[in-house]
Amino acid sequence: MYAFDIKRPRSVEEAVAALADGEAQALGGGQTLIPTLRQRLADPGTLVSLSGIAELKYVRMEGDVLRIGGGTTHAQVAREAAAHYPALASLAGRIGDPAVRNRGTIGGSLANNDPSACYPAGALGSNATVVTGAREIAADDFFQGLFETALDEGEIVTEVRFPVPEAARYEKFIQPASRFALVAVFVARFAGGVRVAVTGASESGVFRWAEAEAALAADFTPEVVRGLTVQAEGMIGDLHGSAEYRAHLVGVITRRAVEGALA
Amino acid sequence: MSVGRPIPHDAAVLHVTGTARYVDDIPAPHDTLHLCFGLSDTACGEIVAMDLAAVRSAPGVVAVLAAEDLPNSADTSPSAHDEPLLATGRVHHMGQPLFLAIANSHLAARKAVRRASVEIREEPAILSIDDALAADSRFEEGPRFYRKGDANRAIAAAPHRLEGRIEIGGQEHFYLEGQAALALPQEGGDMVVHTSSQHPTEIQHKVADALGLPMAAVRVEVRRMGGGFGGKESQANALAVACAVAARVTGRPCRMRYDRDDDMVITGKRHDFRIDYRAGYDDDGRIRGIEFRQFARCGWSQDLSLPVADRAMLHADNAYLLDDVTIESHRLKTNTQSATAFRGFGGPQGMVGIERVMDEIAHALGCDPVKVRRANYYADAAPGDAAPAPAPLDDGRDAPADTHADLTSRGTTETRGQPAPPPSGAQTTPYHMAVEDFVLGEMTERLVESADYRGRREQVRAWNAGNEILKRGLALTPVKFGISFTLTHLNQAGALVHVYQDGSVHLNHGGTEMGQGLFRKVSQVAAHRFGVPLERIRITATDTGKVPNTSATAASSGSDLNGMAVKAACDTIRDRIARLIAERHQARAADVRFGGDRVHVGGESYGWEEAVRLAYENRVSLSATGFYKTPKLEWDRIAGRGRPFFYFAQGVAATEVVIDTLTGENRILRTDILHDCGASLNPAVDMGQIEGGFVQGAGWLTTEELVWTDKGRLATHAPSTYKIPACSDRPRVSNVSLWDGRNREDTIYRSKAVGEPPLMLAISVLMALSDACAACGPHYPALDAPATPERVLAAVRRAREGAR
C-alpha cells in the first residue's frame, strides 16, 4: 500500500467537494479497493470514505420504483429489499460472505463493474437508473466494458432506482473457491418486455442477451431459450472454465433463471 | 484397559480452544529475526544479474543472503543433493527461492524481498508431460518395469481388448498450519531447531550438513503439526535450514513461516499422472493380460519421486490378481514445483488406473462393475490361516561411507540382494509378493448387504430412466494398500520411557503428531503395558535428542512402528518392577500382573505409586529405551521383486452421486464405508482418519484443480482459486464402520495402519460420477480427474456422442 490521506465527509456535498481534487478517490466498503491498494495497483493521494454519510444508506419504495442509496451495504439490501423486490434481495444476499456483505456497497459494486460481479446484472436486468449528484444514467448506458462505467472522475453513485418487475430471478453458477459468479444471469419480466442480463461470462463485462429477451418476450418459458446459443468467441476463458463452457452455461443458467422467476 | 477404547485425541481440547502450541506460537527471545525468501518469477533460465542492494537497505533488514553468501553449500533435498537452498546460477521453477532476507519482523522481511532487481535470461520451460517426453527429460535413465507373465501375449489371446488413457491431477496439501521453523543458536555453535516437520531426523541431518556440524550438535524438536499429509516430509527442510544458517550468520534466533501464497508456489504437491492402459479380458470381465504405462510429473528436483512412482506401480493391481502384467513407469522432470509425498504416496494414482479399467470393462460388457471387480479379486485368506514364520533379517550389511547421505530419507535408493521367491502356488502381486491376508471378498459381501447395493442399483436405474437432467451414479471400489516403507531399513523405530518417583510416566518416541492421533494411540499402549490410567502418561514432543535416527512419520507406519517401540520400552521397565516384586514374595516374575493401577502378585497387590517407589528405593532403573524393526521385509526395487510390505490394509466404499447433465455440477449423496483397521487401537481416532481421508480424497478427485499458466506460473495459489472440500461438501449420508478383524501379522495389538489407506476409498466417488455420466448415452465417458463440472459435462457429451 502507498501512503494516503483519508477524509470522512458527513454529507454528499462534502464528499463531492473532497473528490474535486483529482488525486482523491471514493471509498465505499473497501472490499475491492482495499485489496487493490494492498497490491499497489492504485495510488490515490486521498481516500474519501462514504461510509459515514447517513443519507446514502437506505432502501425504500416510492411508487413502483425501489430506491437504494449508493452507500447501502449488500446485507442491508438483502434484508430490506426482500419485501419489495425479492429477486434483488436474493442477489445481494448471495454476494461473497457475511463480512463482504456487511461492508461492500451497491455503489462500489456498480462503480467497479467487475466482469464477474452480481449487481451489474441486477441493474442492467432491471433497467435500473444510476443516479449521481449530477445526473441520471440508464443502466444501458452505464456499463461500458471491463471495469469501465459512464461515471466521470469524482462522480459518486448516490442512488440506484430499480423499477420492480412482475417476475424476476438471479441465477448464479459459482466458481466454488471464491464463490464469485462463473456465469450468472438476471432475468426480469416487465409489462413491456423481458430483460436478460449476463455477468461472469463475457470479456467485455455484463451484457444483455437480446435473442433470449426477444424469445422470452413472446413466450416467457424456459423452453424458448433451449434452441438459443451464444458464441464462445468473446467469452472469458480462464483457469476456472473455458470460453465454450461459459457460453454453454449462459443458456442453461438463463433457463434456470426463467424457471425460478416462474416459480 | 486403555487399548481399543474410543478415547478423544489428547490435544482435542487444546485444538478447539486455540491453546495448542504450534511452531509459530512458541515464544521466542526478544532479538529473534524473521526470514523471507525472494522467489524466481521465471520457470526456467539463467540468472544474469541479481542486485540486492535495495533489499539490504530496506527498513528492518539485518542481512541478505544469496547462494554465494552461505557458509556451506546448503542443500535441502531429501537425498539427491539437487536442491540448493538458494538458486545457484539457474532457476528451475517459478517460485524457486533465490535469496533470503533476514529482518526484524516478518512483514519487514516480506516487504524487503520485493525490492530486489533480478534479471533472468528466460529459456523455454518444460512444463507438461508431453513437453518432458519430447525432451526426454526424466529422472533415472529410463522407464522402470515390473513384469509378471507375458502381458502382450495374454492380451493378444484374450476374447476382448480395450485401451485408453486417464489423466489424474495433482493436489495441494493445504495443511492448515503452513510451513514454519524456529532456530535457536546455542553455545559452541550448536543449534536447536523447532520445526513443523514429519521428519525431525532429516531436518537434523540437513541442518547439520548446512552448518558443517555433526548431527550430535543439532537438536530438533517437533511438538505437533497443524496437518502434514506428506507435505512436511521433505518440504520442511528449506525453512529449517534457512533459519539455522541465518542464526549462524547473525548469531540471533531466527524464525520463518511461509505466507500461504508463497507456500503454494514454493512447495511440492501430489504428482499428477497420466496412465495409459491396454487390457485383454474375457466374457466374465476377468483380466487376462494388462499393460500400464504410468507417467508422473515430478517437477524440477528428484525429491521423493522415485519411491512415489514405485508405489504407484506397487498399487497398479489394487485388489486384483493379474497373471500377465507389465507396469511401465516414467518419472518426468519438469520446470514446476518438485512434486513430493502426499497421503498415499503414489498409491492412489496407481489405484485409479486399474479402477478405471474395471469400470471400462464393466461398461463394455454391460454388466455390473461389482461383478467384474469380484471376478478379478485376489482370493480371500482362509480363516485362521497362520502367517508363515518371519524370515531372518540380514543385519550385517555395511553402512555406506558417504556422510552427506541422508540414510533416513525415503528418497534414498538402495539395492539389495536377492529376495526369496514367494511360496509356490501362492497368489502373487505383479511384484511377486504372496498375498496372504486378503479379506476384501468377505468385506465386499458385507458392504454390498449393509449398503443395499443391489437395491440401490435398481433405484438408480429407475431414477435415471425417469429423469433427463439429473442422473445418478453408484460405484463400489476396494482398497488394498501395502503397509511399510518400501525402503526396507526405514522400518525401524525407537522410544524412550521414564517412570518418575511419583509414578508419572514420561513418554517419548520417534513419531510426530500431525493431528492424526498417533500420540493418543501410543499413550494408550503405554498405559496398557503398565496397567495404569491414561492420566499417568505424559506425552512429550518428538525430540532428536531423546530418540535418534528416526524415520519420517509417513507411509501410515506411525502407530505400527512407534507403538511397538514404546511397548518394548515399557515392558523393559515393567519386567524390572515385576522381578523386584516377585523376589519380595518368592513368586515368579511372570506371575506378577499389572492392571487397575496396581501391581498384583499372588493374593496381594501394591498401588502403582507404591510399586514405583519401592523400585526406586531398591535402585531399579526406571528408564528404558525401546526399539522395533518390522520383520519379513525383503525388496529389490529395480527388479520389482520381493516383499516390500508387511501386510495390506484394506477397505471398501460404495458411493452414490448425482450430476446435473446440463452443467456438470455434482454432489455426493451417500457413502458407505467398511474399513479394516485390524483390531483398532482407538476406534474414534480411526473413524476420524477414515472420514477425513475419504473427504480429502474426494477433494482430490473432484474440486481440487491445480492450474499452471503456459509460462509455468501456478495460477491456483490461494483458497480463492483452489477449492478444497469444506464441511458442506461431505456426503449427506455417511455410514462408516470398522471391519471386525485382527491383523494376522503380529502388529501392535493386532491393529492395522490407517493414515493413508482411507484416502483411496474416495476413488468410489470418481467411479460413481463416471457411472452417472455413462447413464447419459451408449459410449464410455472416460472421465478424467479432477472431475470438475466442466469435465463431467464433457464426459456426458462423450457418453452421448462418443469420443470426439
Ligand SMILES: Cc1cc2nc3c(=O)[nH]c(=O)nc-3n(C[C@H](O)[C@H](O)[C@H](O)COP(=O)(O)OP(=O)(O)OC[C@H]3O[C@@H](n4cnc5c(N)ncnc54)[C@H](O)[C@@H]3O)c2cc1C
Ligand atoms: C471475498 C470476496 C467475495 C466477493 N464476492 C462477490 C460476489 O460474489 N459477487 C459480487 O458481486 N461481488 C463480490 N465481491 C465484491 C464485493 O461485492 C465488493 O464489495 C464490491 O464489488 C465493491 O463494493 P465496495 O463498497 O466494497 O467498494 P470499494 O471497494 O470501496 O470501491 C470499489 C470501487 O468503487 C468506487 N466507489 C465506491 N463507492 C462508490 C460510490 N458510491 N460511487 C462511485 N464510486 C464508488 C471506489 O472508488 C472504487 O473504485 C466480493 C469481494 C470479496 C472480498
